[in-house]
Amino acid sequence: MTKIFSENDFGKLIQRTLSAGVFFSLFFFFLGFAFRCSGSAAAAAFALRTGVTVLMLTPAARVTMLVYGYCRTREYHFALASFIVLALLFVSVLL
Numbered sequence: 001m002t003k004i005f006s007e008n009d010f011g012k013l014i015q016r017t018l019s020a021g022v023f024f025s026l027f028f029f030f031l032g033f034a035f036r037c038s039g040s041a042a043a044a045a046f047a048l049r050t051g052v053t054v055l056m057l058t059p060a061a062r063v064t065m066l067v068y069g070y071c072r073t074r075e076y077h078f079a080l081a082s083f084i085v086l087a088l089l090f091v092s093v094l095l
Contacts, residue, residue: 010069017065021058025051060089 028051035044063086070079 005069005072010073013065013069014062017061018058021054021061025055025058027051028054060086063089 028047032044032047032051035041035047063082066082067079067086070076070082
């Protein structure tokens with residue numbers, strides 16, 4: 001028995017992905033500021049850099065979840081378009 005993947009489930013998947021990305025980036029930002037206030041500059045720089053990286057990867061994670069969701073709902077044209085967007089994101093990072 002397979003569970004039907006509805007539009008509501010699809011929306012929740014995207015919402016949770018974006019919320020998790022923002023939450024983790026904020027966590028690292030606050031951690032970096034806490035390290036900065038305590039005087040540990042190296043740890044602060046690492047935490048702040050990690051926060052920025054997580055924040056930049058959040059849209060890529062969203063597009064990855066779009067590919068997954070569209071494949072799950074058998075909308076392969078949209079999945080292909082989302083996969084092309086994901087590939088372009090990765091190519092732009094490499095350049």
